Amino acid sequence: MKLLRILAAAAMFAGILAGCLALLLLVLLMVRFPPILIAVLASLLPNRASASLVSCSRLRKETMLP
Incomplete structure (x- = not known):
């Protein structure tokens, strides 16, 4: 059960990180172009x-x- 919670937390962290990076990339592209x-x-x-x-x-x- 503890392993499942750790995996869920890691997946949530990875999803939030990917969303923030995608938003940052979009802002950088809009500033550059x-x-x-x-x-x-x-x-x-x-x-x-x-x-x-x-x-x-x-x-x-x-x-x-x-």
Whole structure:
């Protein structure tokens, strides 16, 4: 039972370490190659913009008088 807990803790540690290293690599790549940063931002912005446009159009329709 103790060995299983040790193996589980080692697997969790390795997973957290791999995630942190992947995030660090992504940040380094975005700093080194600005087009990657632009691509990441461009992929995030249209979703938020379209969501805000949809909410604005709904609000406009609700507030318009017939």
